[in-house]
């Protein structure tokens with residue numbers, strides 16, 4: 512991976528990138544793209560399972576970027592992030608920037624019934640209270656989570672990156688492709704994916720009778736005889752996209768591909784994808800993909816160069832609007 516084009520602007524001594532245990536490969540790739548070495552930090556556990564953080568280099572006055580998606584194990588990764596932030600703050604870091612490409616608890620974005628928490632807001636409070644000066648995140652399940660923060664938050668999207676994977680095929684035959692949102696929450700995302708490729712969209716009406724179970728009720732839009740590209744933010748159990756793909760195929764779709772930002776891939780998700788009618792699944796590396804989940808159908812595109820460019824611009828007070836912001 513090459514260094515950022517404008518890396519000469521970086522006051523290198525002022526920038527430190529730290530990795531927690533959630534996605535060290537992504538952190539390493541971002542540091543490489545920035546042309547620096549990862550900062551020296553040890554994040555371990557004591558015998559009783561409490562988290563033990565040691566920052567082994569001076570961060571006084573520096574702009575620190577902690578790269579830590581809060582994916583599985585969510586609570587450990589979140590707590591690591593909060594403790595690392597506290598350590599940086601107490602070590603007199605200039606700015607502490609939390610790079611959380613996958614924001615755990617984002618699906619608890621509102622009360623769906625009485626006496627439910629809004630855990631996405633609680634997480635925002637925890638990050639803020641721990642000492643974060645800024646949060647950088649990507650394809651939040653609900654864009655409104657941005658408003659849970661009273662500190663600067665940069666909300667980026669991988670939709671342009673994911674759409675570029677399909678560019679050549681779709682550009683040549685636009686009438687043969689359609690972008691499909693697998694539920695109502697994904698419509699804006701599917702719309703912007705389709706805009707990049709100049710394609711039409713269709714929308715699935717999905718119901719969730721209970722958590723982790725979904726059903727397709729109906730599809731709005733024309734998809735018969737077409738290559739369908741299902742666009743989503745998260746693949747968790749893969750129930751949403753496998754059900755959607757089956758429905759589309761059974762009702763006349765020619766082929767179904769998937770593009771999604773976050774590969775959570777819980778339980779039997781990979782097995783279900785492998786055995787499904789889905790042709791290919793394009794995801795990013797916001798979440799580390801363990802070896803056992805690297806199945807043939809899954810193609811991973813790295814967000815590291817984009818994150819590095821964003822860090823570069825933030826660190827040198829350049830504008831990041833237009834780089835890969837939400838809605839762009």
Ligand SMILES: Nc1ncnc2c1ncn2[C@@H]1O[C@H](COP(=O)(O)O)[C@@H](O)[C@H]1O
Pocket residue numbers: 618619623696719722723
């Ligand atoms: N992490 C989660 N896994 C499964 N289900 C979850 C998670 N976080 C929240 N939920 C539930 O999802 C529905 C919300 O679905 P909408 O389609 O956005 O209404 C709600 O029941 C949550 O409890």
Ligand SMILES: O=P(O)(O)OC[C@H]1O[C@H](OP(=O)(O)OP(=O)(O)O)[C@H](O)[C@@H]1O
Pocket residue numbers: 618652693694695696697719723725743744745746747748749750751752
């Ligand atoms: O792989 P799965 O286990 O099916 O979970 C992933 C799906 O769940 C979420 O949607 P949600 O049900 O919250 O609906 P929404 O997007 O309309 O809010 C998410 O946006 C994915 O579509």
Ligand SMILES: [Mg+2]
Pocket residue numbers: 618652696
């Ligand atoms: Mg939802």
Ligand SMILES: [Mg+2]
Pocket residue numbers: 694696697743744
């Ligand atoms: Mg959804």
